[in-house]
Structures are given as C-alpha cells and as structure tokens.
Amino acid sequence: MLTQVINKEELKKLYDKDFVLWVEENLKLLKDKQFDLVDWEHLLEEIEDMGNRHLDSVVSFMAVILEHLYKWENFRENEKMGNGWIKSIINSRTGIYKLFRKYPSLKVKAQFELENAWNDAILELISWFKDPENIHLAKKYFGRIPTEKDFPGKCPYTFEQILDYEPWLKDLEE
Numbered sequence: 001m002l003t004q005v006i007n008k009e010e011l012k013k014l015y016d017k018d019f020v021l022w023v024e025e026n027l028k029l030l031k032d033k034q035f036d037l038v039d040w041e042h043l044l045e046e047i048e049d050m051g052n053r054h055l056d057s058v059v060s061f062m063a064v065i066l067e068h069l070y071k072w073e074n075f076r077e078n079e080k081m082g083n084g085w086i087k088s089i090i091n092s093r094t095g096i097y098k099l100f101r102k103y104p105s106l107k108v109k110a111q112f113e114l115e116n117a118w119n120d121a122i123l124e125l126i127s128w129f130k131d132p133e134n135i136h137l138a139k140k141y142f143g144r145i146p147t148e149k150d151f152p153g154k155c156p157y158t159f160e161q162i163l164d165y166e167p168w169l170k171d172l173e174e
Helices: 008-017 021-032 041-076 083-102 105-111 116-129 132-142 161-165 169-171
Strands: none
Touching: 008 021, 008 041, 041 083, 041 105, 041 116, 041 161, 041 169, 083 161, 116 132, 116 161, 161 169
16 A cells, blocks of 8 residues: 555544545554554444445335235236336345345344334325326325325335235235
8 A cells, every 4th residue: 555644543534534544544554553543433434334235225125015016906007007117026035035045133133123114205206196197196195296295104015015915916825
C-alpha cells in the first residue's frame, strides 16, 4: 500500500474521503497487529452492515412476494393477469432459498422482519396503483389512489406462506 496514515484521527477522516483506502489502511493495521491504530468505530459499523446487507436482501425478496401475493388475491382482473407476479414470486423465493442455504441464520432473523417487509410491500402496491395503466383499478377498488390506510395494518400472510403459498395452484389441487 502506497500511503501511510500517520494517526488514528487521519484514518477516521479517510473513512469519508476515500473508503477504499480506509479499508486498505485498516486491513494493513490489523495484519500488522497494530490494533491501537485501527478505526474501530467505523470498522464495527461496516462489519454490522455486512451482516445486515444479506438480511436486507431477504426482506426485499419478502416484500416482492407479499406485494404479488396480495395483488394476485385481491386485484386480479382476468385469467391472464398476474402471470408476471407468479414469476416474480418464484424468482424471489429462489433468491431467499439461496440466501438461507448460504447463511442459515438468516431464516430465523427474517421471521422477525415480516412487518417491515409488509410495509415495504404496501409502498410498492401504492406505487403500482399510481401507474397510469392501473389508475382504473385504483378507482375500481378504492375510488381513488390508495394510501397505507387502505391496506391491512398487520401482514395478512405468515412467514411460511411467503416461502411456499401458491394460490395460483389451488384449482389444480382440488
């Protein structure tokens, strides 16, 4: 590494100025066992963020699944409508399963994120109704563009349903 940070304060300032160099400098300090010079405050934040990044991905996938399950069950107008939602649900589940396989502890943590995922799904539902192609559906179902108050305050699906509920197959099962 070409640069040599002189002191801890300069290293802390480097965090905002040049993140990549900040990482390189801290890594060098750790390898050299110069623990007293490491920017521990930012390093710990970054480690925590690394762990949360994968959980954030799971929550995002869950929100997509919730949004599309809810649309399928409540706003489907005809037989062809919703095929893209099914594909999206399947793809999102695949993403979740991959993350759970790679990081098993995420499955436990994700169960506590159901309401956060539902709140994100509501925001996406509202945006969907604002799309000019869907304004007629907003008028039909709500008489206007819906708001958060127009959707259940508590998530209407369980964690298990996020992972395996397939309402589009119920006619095949009967």
